[in-house]
Amino acid sequence: MNFHCLARYLGLSARYHAVAFFASFVLLATPLLAASDAPQVYAGTVGASHVVVELEGSGDNVTGRYFYRKHRLDIGLIGTWTGDRLILESRSSGDRLILRRDRSGLAGSLTTKGARKVPVRLAPLGTQAASDNEALSGITGLSLYERQQLADLTLVAGAIRPDGSRSVRDWREPISGMTLFRIENGYPAPALEKINAALERQQWERVSQWFACEGFDGKSGMDISEAKAPYLSDDFVGYSWFASWSCAGAAHPDFGTQGYTFDARTGRELQLEDLLYFGQLPAPLADTPAFYAYRSDAFAPRVVALLRQLYQQEMQPAEGQAVEDQCDYADPSVWDFPSWYLTGQGLYLGAYFSRAQRPCDEPDWSVIPWQHLTRRSTEGSLANLPAPRPDTLRFGQLDLTRDDIEQLSLDFDESGVPGLGIALRPGAAKRLEAETIQLLHTQVTIALGDKTLVVASLVEPISEGRIRISGRFTLAEARDMAGQIICTMHLSAEQIDPLGLSGRLPCKPKKRQSAPQ
Structure with a gap:
């Protein structure tokens, strides 16, 4: 039973689906x-x-x-x-x-x-029976039976160890062996308190899972259940938990990864939509019909399109192999409810497949780089981006420099209305295509430094590496805008289409610049 699919129906956020399914099938009694x-x-x-x-x-x-x-x-x-x-x-x-x-x-x-x-x-046993474990008071969803199961247990502190500029300490529950870190310093005290409290709750939930997964010969059915190394930065605190299990009563052994991410400034636990979201704000509430429709109809296809740009070879189907080895990562259905967590390179997304293709799950390459993420604030709007350099052209969240531009020219539409055409060099063209896939069907701002040039609705990806800035411009306004771009970005003469632009600039173009390799 797949961890990701069951979340839709069981609404469980803290337990692996196979364990939750086992509980519902074997333990939910009448x-x-x-x-x-x-x-x-x-x-x-x-x-x-x-x-x-x-x-x-x-x-x-x-x-x-x-x-x-x-x-x-x-x-x-x-x-x-x-x-x-x-x-x-x-x-x-x-x-x-x-x-x-x-x-x-x-x-x-x-x-x-x-x-x-x-x-x-x-x-x-009365419903008010004490568990003698104060840490359980903040955990919702534990039954009276489960609270009794965790009663009198304690966590043992490990040694403090450095993690970059910060320090962490592992805490271990001796019977189950479940171990999870706490952060000792390096973040604002209120955020640190909230994050560590959440980590403690999550650790006790893992301990409860370990006891609940009935094995054989008097042992737990949890084969592996462990936290991976934490990701700590100025903005985020995160980690992933991997488990494999074979619980009595389940149809077969299974495995899965679950990630946790916190806003390091506020301590708020983040959801995937806080980091990667394709659509109009606000994002639909989790576990609603609109949320499931968004994940299958918008999120999964956009992830496939983005990964195709980033990992062209890996997204090709493995033809000629046995069916169970044909990992079709271009199938949107394997990405609608992925496992996810942050890494130093960006956001990892783990695909999931049917039981026969479980070896295809969670490939090691499917990381969305930081520049493609859309972090949202708690109010639902896009979080503030770093202020752009005054000599950059910003398309959405993508910053383009003079080295990214192949040529700037006047451009006229079918009705003869003037605008500007900006042709990009190959590397920038690929970044632009990935950015437009991410921002499809949203309002996109094109700005020069902190000055907005135009705001337009993006209706299709830009795959040819050519931006067209259009509006109800006069020819003089289009030329004036071109002059601002040329002078502010210090474009060279070779980057300017002489037809309609040469000799009409408020500044002298730079000397020829060699194209970046």
């Missing part, structure tokens, strides 16, 4: 008591060992789970009421429970796979 649809949680003993049990049922069918407080790992249960007896079995441990209601709750016996029989006594 009520034990006919009058209630809520899970019934019990605490008690199995022999001399303390346990917590969660049961749900529908009619006579009952499913659930339990854990020994000493080990805390989930053991799944499934069974039925037969008369006044509840018979439950565990497929992973081979345990068999036979229980009856009594005044205190449930009582009966457990018989192990080795035929050892011990008494069982269970009493209902």
Whole structure:
């Protein structure tokens, strides 16, 4: 079961889909008591060992789970009421429970796979039962059973280590081994407090997942669950978490990566649309029909178009190979809900495929460089870009220098209305095409330094490396605009089309400049 697809239906942001699917399929039980649809949680003993049990049922069918407080790992249960007896079995441990209601709750016996029989006594656990773990108070979505599972656990601090100009410290939960960093310094105190609090919540959620993934032979089904090295910059704090698992009851083993990114100045956790967004603001709310439509109809096709410009060879299908090895990264459907996280090179996006093509998942090359990102502020508008140099031409968020321009000329449309044509050199032309793919169907500003020349609606990508600045200009206005560009950007005579422009400039063009290699 794919992590990315299930997010649409389950609405889970902190858990891997296969684990969430397992929980919904095996652990979501039906009520034990006919009058209630809520899970019934019990605490008690199995022999001399303390346990917590969660049961749900529908009619006579009952499913659930339990854990020994000493080990805390989930053991799944499934069974039925037969008369006044509840018979439950565990497929992973081979345990068999036979229980009856009594005044205190449930009582009966457990018989192990080795035929050892011990008494069982269970009493209902109140919803206000304490977990003795203050860190869990800030975590929403944990059930009473899960809070009991994490009760009394503590995190052990590691040594402080440098990370660039900042310092971080790892914290480890000893039973599961789940380890995640905290930031010691280098950011504003309010932001640092929010980020570290979120990191602690995320770590406890991973610990809960580790216990909830039922394995075999008394072990967790989580094979790997670890955070990768953090990305720390003046603007962002981020990291990715990789896990692979084989939980009892799941159809097959699986794996996935989930990224987390924070605004380093405010501590706010960011979403993918805060960093890469194709469309009109504000972005649609997550988990809404408009959001899913945007991801499939706008986001995924634009990502494919952008990656085709950036990684032409990698985006070619692997023809002649077996179907499972034909990783078609040009298929938009593999990019609509990618894994993502920040790196030093930009934003990593991880494609996902059907089960038969899982080796194609998360290629190592699919990074969107920083210059193609569109970071938004908390108010929903594009965050402030660095002030452009006065001698640059800015198209959207792309800055063009004199070395990017092949030629500037007067340009007339079919009706004879004058404008300007700017032909770019090959490297700049590729950057422009990628930028226009990203900004398609938006209002784009073309500016000279901080002076706006024109604002226009971008209706198609510019693939020929030629910008046309048009409007209701007179010939004199078009020539005046050309003069501003030539003089401000210090263009050479060879970069100016002599037809209509030479001899009419307010400055003297520079001497010939060699084209960049």
